[in-house]
Amino acid sequence: MPFSFAVIVPAYNEAEVLADFHARLGAVLDGIDAVSQIIYVDDGSGDDTWQRLRSLADADPRVQALRLSRNFGKEAAMTAGFDEVDADAVVIIDADLQDPPELIPELIARWQDGNDVVYATRGERDGETRTKRFTSAAFYRVMERLSDTPLPRDTGDFRLLSRRAVEALRELRERQRFMKGLFAWIGYRQTSVVYHRDARHAGRTKWNYWRLTNLAVEGITSFSTAPLRVATWLGVSAAGLAFLYGLWVLLKALIWGDPVRGYPTLMVVILFLGGAQLLALGVIGEYVGRTYSEAKRRPLYYVESRHGGRPPFT
Numbered sequence: 001m002p003f004s005f006a007v008i009v010p011a012y013n014e015a016e017v018l019a020d021f022h023a024r025l026g027a028v029l030d031g032i033d034a035v036s037q038i039i040y041v042d043d044g045s046g047d048d049t050w051q052r053l054r055s056l057a058d059a060d061p062r063v064q065a066l067r068l069s070r071n072f073g074k075e076a077a078m079t080a081g082f083d084e085v086d087a088d089a090v091v092i093i094d095a096d097l098q099d100p101p102e103l104i105p106e107l108i109a110r111w112q113d114g115n116d117v118v119y120a121t122r123g124e125r126d127g128e129t130r131t132k133r134f135t136s137a138a139f140y141r142v143m144e145r146l147s148d149t150p151l152p153r154d155t156g157d158f159r160l161l162s163r164r165a166v167e168a169l170r171e172l173r174e175r176q177r178f179m180k181g182l183f184a185w186i187g188y189r190q191t192s193v194v195y196h197r198d199a200r201h202a203g204r205t206k207w208n209y210w211r212l213t214n215l216a217v218e219g220i221t222s223f224s225t226a227p228l229r230v231a232t233w234l235g236v237s238a239a240g241l242a243f244l245y246g247l248w249v250l251l252k253a254l255i256w257g258d259p260v261r262g263y264p265t266l267m268v269v270i271l272f273l274g275g276a277q278l279l280a281l282g283v284i285g286e287y288v289g290r291t292y293s294e295a296k297r298r299p300l301y302y303v304e305s306r307h308g309g310r311p312p313f314t
Contacts, residue, residue, distance in 0.1 A: 002034045006037040009021075022056050039081050041078070044072065
């Protein structure tokens with residue numbers, strides 16, 4: 001009896017690449033002995049993405065398209081797909097064809113070996129600058145040291161999850177979502193498949209350095225309290241140094257009768273302590289802001305419309 005299988009594809013302004021992506025994905029699914037489904041999630045695109053998805057759903061009964069009410073971000077779009085899906089195995093993949101759909105049968109084979117999460121690890125990466133590769137590698141290594149939940153290196157969102165792994169993810173309703181961390185946090189048996197990542201097939205990337213920096217901050221603050229510890233030790237160190245220096249100035253005045261000059265030194269100390277305090281307040285503010293967002297308990301997303309049907313999984 002064939003198993004049920006679904007592919008979740010978050011899409012934001014991907015009209016240029018959708019036809020080619022769906023053709024390659026459909027060819028892969030045709031070769032898999034499974035009852036398959038494709039869930040496209042339009043994350044509030046401003047181009048013709050939704051119209052293209054409606055056309056794909058009309059032409060292919062396996063396709064179901066969701067349109068979110070606005071751009072909630074990729075993490076929310078993936079969550080919408082996980083909330084909608086009902087399958088024995090689920091693959092999450094981007095529509096830009098940097099991650100090859102042809103790798104899906106290998107992910108399925110590893111899942112059938114008994115793994116709950118099979119993540120695709122990037123080996124060689126085309127179409128990326130040295131700066132991008134360096135900063136990406138640095139981020140994963142920093143997270144490896146800071147987080148209590150180890151993240152696999154050089155691994156994006158492209159992966160397969162079993163039914164119970166998806167059900168576990170559905171229980172995690174935090175608003176500040178860093179999906180790579182959540183994938184690792186749920187545990188279960190996980191393994192990797194190394195692949196060659198291609199350059200973007202068409203269109204422009206949505207991940208500039210500003211958004212990537214914000215994602216890095218999100219990941220660090222969601223899965224580590226190390227910045228708070230750093231702020232604490234920075235404050236302790238600054239206070240200790242200030243005390244020792246003040247003691248030294250006092251002893252000089254008492255023993256040798258040196259006049260207390262040191263206007264430049266005083267300014268350096270004041271600026272150092274002020275900077276350390278502002279840094280600590282900024283770190284604390286990041287965590288307080290996330291606590292505030294969680295306390296409001298707003299929904300993660302809203303679905304504006306659906307198109308296409310869900311095939312009956314048996």
